[in-house]
Amino acid sequence: MTSQDSPTADHSTSGAYVKAGEEFDRDMDYIPDRITRDSEHWPVEPGRYRLVAAKACPWANRAIIVRQLLGLEDVISLGLTGPTHDRRSWTFDLDPGGVDPVLGYERLQQAYFARFPDYPKGITVPAMVDVPTKQVVTNDFPWITHDFFFEWKQYHRPDAPDLWPEDLREEMEAVMKRVFTEINNGVYRCGFAGSQSAYESAYDRLWDTMDWLEERLADRRFLMGDAITEADVRLFTTLARFDAVYHGHFKCNRTKLTEMPNLWGYARDLFQTPGFGENTDFDQIKAHYYVVHTDINPTQIVPKGPDPAVWLTPHGREKV
Template identity: 90%
Template structure:
């Protein structure tokens, strides 16, 4: 396992670190390329690309889940980085010899530098890598899952869910935007706040959004109704980390997820759906946050709890 050596370790890979007196501001400037059916440079082509991700990372976890939900496992290969990394890059320390068996790389950074020798920004997951050239194509995580649905439809399994239904598309975009700014990124805004004032403002925003979601899920099984959509994938990866990490480590501690009946039932419902729970690894999740983010946890001590068995208890949401 690669262990970071300083508080700078998380900066090159996720852009998350504490700046005294400042509000956390996520850098959303990613490689803008996309893999599409009509692209000359990066066309949709089975077997050509490798999704490099990490089960520890919520942004990457989205892509892993969507790939499985759509049945693209035999079309786009998956490389998994370990949960901890140093200041340079995510590493393939889960693989024999610490080398990705398809790319032959020890570090995801090598794929970035193969295309951009002077790449100046963080080495992030998920990343789509072109296997023939071993070069990164894109790390723009919202577009990666979007395009897995829209551009790779020819290769979806026959009963793949419609993650972007036309009849609720406009509302779903609004819901997802609020989830991103207030919840997905909101927990980071709390955890990496540089002052008491910025922390308290972030805390209020987060819990306002979580209370809104608790109410929204009172009379519907999923965020957009009776079927799973992209919005559910995006919310789930934050909820899965809430009690294990965000409640304590990020000081999002008004209450636990397990104390919010609708959100907790909803989260377990998704966890028990193929593609969600089987791609959720609580030990990797805890190792990543508590070991890598030394700004917040300088001792790098990883907590023992909570017990993941609670995720398998009945949720009772089938009747909604």
Template identity: 80%
Template structure:
């Protein structure tokens, strides 16, 4: 994920390639970074695209989970980059010869440069790549999972969950916005704070929302009620990394997730739900954060714990 620093506080760069994949392709006018932009929309054609993600990255992990929940494995192929990368790009070092078998690329950067030879921003995952041209289509991660649900409905498995239920849509948008600003992004705000004052403010904001979530989930199984929604996916990928990375590496250490009875049970409930836990690779997650973030962890030593088997213990939220 790309980010910029404003003074001593963390500020994420949210400027992404705004193209989308839709049922009815063409051109549309979208509001992007307070400017009206002409956005190209691409056709939702099975077999045309490759989702490039990384098990280490929480933002990419969302797309991996949603693709599985909706049954799109045979519709959109998946390429996985390794957990570590340099300043240029994520790499396909998990594949034989270090080359993605579909795209023929060693680096995700190649797909970006194939479309934008002077691409000025960070090379991020998830990214959707057009297989025929080998060019990146979009890396706008919130829209990727949104469109997997709304624009690929003709190809969902018959019993796919309703991740964006109409009855709670307005409230869900508010919940997801708070989760993004205060938790998904909040852990980074703590980890990359450039002053004690910035860190203290970020820490307080983070734990205010963690306590709010503990209270909210005390009387409901999932964030929006009795069924899993996109909001749960977005929260889960941060919770899954909390004790292994954010608690120590990002100094989010008031307490561990495992010490919050409701949130910890909720996180294990999701982890043990098909589509969630099998997308989590704790070794890759730890290698990514502790090796790539040399400014925070200059020794690049990767901790051995915590024991991942605790995620399989009974959660009691049936």
């Protein structure tokens, strides 16, 4: 998710805004650096990097979940921003004094400017920050979780899940591409559509894929079979926000998640798996979307529902 104070910026995630007459177009141009085992500048090194994320943000929430699933908590530290921000940057208002205790920053923007003084784009989470220099390394969220699995493998806990099973990778890449295009990004295309036709096109594409997922999950417990993979993490963070935000706020209102038996059981199955539910904060999620998106919700009133207790009800997916 992004924030940026330029009025002409493409606020393609958290600071996104409706452009009259236009379709929503996500800016996917991120800092391309990666932290890898053989990198000269950014080598894998326990304790060197800090993941800065926000539980409110679905893209950042992925990284938080994967970090815990793999057992990387002791080698990559975690800094959490608050759920809302201004047009300049995400801020560390959850920490005492509003300052990140490791970086000493009030704003994530400071880590970006420490490396790129004239950084022209949005200040996004998740971001990997080099603690010694306090400079941002990368904000390329698909690669961050990919590299948590492949590049940090020697530091995984012994029973860490195989999030990228070799025999399923080709099919998984295709599934993840469709999930990203039509679901993860599809809800934003609905919410930030600038015309009726753009909205209806986005809506139809979203529900075509939601129906495809409902059918796919009828005879398999998870997206790729009987074990959790990266594909499930990527889908989960959108499903967790669906009824609370996307159904009403983004006008994705054909059906509630709770009315789709397979997807709803699947989502609860993941939520009740260690790493998922405890990193899902519905109050932060609702505060973020309903307060920050003032062009969609100018009153900034945050809804009280739905009741999060439904996520703890039996899911029955063990039978699949």
